[in-house]
Amino acid sequence: MSEKAPRDKIWRWMRRHRIACGMFVLLLIVGGICLGVSLILSPRTNVSYYTVISQSMYHGDDSWRDYFTDRGCDTSAFPLQGGFERGDLLTIEGVNPLTDVKVGDVIEVSMPGQSIPWLHRVVAITESNGEIYFTTKGDNNPYVLQTENCISPAQVLGKVVSVTPRLVMAIGSR
Numbered sequence: 001m002s003e004k005a006p007r008d009k010i011w012r013w014m015r016r017h018r019i020a021c022g023m024f025v026l027l028l029i030v031g032g033i034c035l036g037v038s039l040i041l042s043p044r045t046n047v048s049y050y051t052v053i054s055q056s057m058y059h060g061d062d063s064w065r066d067y068f069t070d071r072g073c074d075t076s077a078f079p080l081q082g083g084f085e086r087g088d089l090l091t092i093e094g095v096n097p098l099t100d101v102k103v104g105d106v107i108e109v110s111m112p113g114q115s116i117p118w119l120h121r122v123v124a125i126t127e128s129n130g131e132i133y134f135t136t137k138g139d140n141n142p143y144v145l146q147t148e149n150c151i152s153p154a155q156v157l158g159k160v161v162s163v164t165p166r167l168v169m170a171i172g173s174r
Helices: 004-016 018-045 062-069 167-172
Strands: 047-051 089-093 106-109 118-128 131-137 156-164
Touching: 004 018, 106 131
Parallel strands: none
Antiparallel strands: 047 089, 089 156, 106 118, 106 156, 118 131
8 A cells, every 4th residue: 555545535535525624624714813813802902701611600591580680670681681501602801890890790700719710690789898899699509609798899800791602512512
């Protein structure tokens, strides 16, 4: 068998599957351009990306709204009505927590002693001794965790502005 045989076999397969190869190359080019643009613009636009690894913001139904409606809060104007789940890609924008964060926003929070930031919904904003504090809760969590009661503005890393559903799972499963 000659050295050229495996190479010829590959070229024959590629010629037979021209459309699939072309689509794959196109996806690689578009993906590379998108990644390059985002990496170049991220430091300038204060935007970052996060892949969801927990189910704390998963919405199996509308029961997540009960926490708010029980407290007289209308959830219809909240951003991110659909929640998110493992494998979703989130776009997070850096914000000024004192002016840009309100009840209903989903924020990225640096938690002491945790290497991975949390992404939970703001359920309350309070003031104590002239300082502002946020309380957050995962939509799928039954209650506010003790560590989520007094989040300082310095712990807020950004606010989730968009969700691309199941992107990472779709890429990883191929």
